[in-house]
Amino acid sequence: MYTEMTEDVVRIMLVDDHPLVRDGLRARLEAVPHFRVVAEADSGPEALGLANKVDVDLVLMDITMRDGSGIEATARFTEQHPDIAVLMLSMHDKLEYVTQAMQAGARGYVLKDAPGKDIVLAIDTVIASGIYYSAALARQLARPAQAQDNQLTSREQEVLRHIANGESNKQIARDLDLSVRTVETHRLNIKRKLGIEGQAELIKFAVQHAKYGGSAT
Template identity: 40%
Template sequence: MPDVAIRLLIADDHPVVRDGLRGMFAGDPRFDVVGEASDGAHAVELARALDPDVVLMDLRMPRLDGVSAIRRLRELGIAARVLVLTTFDTDSEVLPAVEAGATGYLLKDAPIDDLKRAVEASARGESVLSPTVATRLMHQVREPGSPISDRELEVLSLIAQGRSNREVAAELFISEATVKTHLLHVYDKLGVNDRAAAVAVGFQRGLLT
């Protein structure tokens, strides 16, 4: 535990949440709540002015959302660690926040002691993820991209039969440019770089028979 209290900035657009968090940390000598922000833009301004060790960042806020605020902090070279504290744990919320540079990601229903430990770990530069968030990230590592659409699967099936882009376009009544676009999406979702690999992975995953 550091000898000096961890300087904490709270960013949340709900006054009740900010009051609750401030009260939770205020009575603990390990922490010093140096400021509160009601939106992402204000959070960035205060982080520049107050030099906190950790920013507790909500994601859905006015003016500037949490993910954009995290990116802005990184662009400005602000050293504060960002611990996301939110009610959302969907892929569309989790991944952008982590990719933007969040040190950790907790849900607002986390026990108080867990939250305090997470702030301490973030101050040390350690990653902290709630179990549900960790599971989502591991799933993304194992299964790159989103599910393949029916049209993309049609294109992949025809490619697996040895058809050229022109032949696929003619059979599906779409342009060659559209075929190329579908293929690029397939590559991204399967985590591959070419047609042969896409077909191979398609068979491995049971997408093709």
């Protein structure tokens, strides 16, 4: 147990509606010298309330909880506490969940059955402003894409890189000084040129294009 805080310590909030899961995570994380679990919550609303009272650097967020979706909670965290990083920890390995989580503002996605060292690496990567995916998800993301990106204009490739970072249309528009409608048009053109139908496939291609693999900085 820590007796004092230093600027190098990562202050973590655990959000999961299973106390035993939180107990296991706390024990695992606090074995790492520069991690400290400073708060726990069993729902998104409770976590948001705690974030107003406790200094937190990173939230380790479950997706499926009795009192609401962790993805919805992540979107609210991103809006209300943009300085707090959110890392998803879930049993769901479908790309649709990854897509939704990244669009909500999550900076990474780790599967609950991943080795403990992966969770540590994920937290360190996200705190260093990177993006992290569990190895099992990275393998899905690394499967051959349906088409190459050399059909895209330089602006479309730029939009694609922002999509790989999990940014929403509004965020991309702000970063590139474009209208939201223009960004939406670029998304549609990218999908049309690459033969991609859904948002999950677009995120998958974007991440592969950015050569993120298992983790990204």
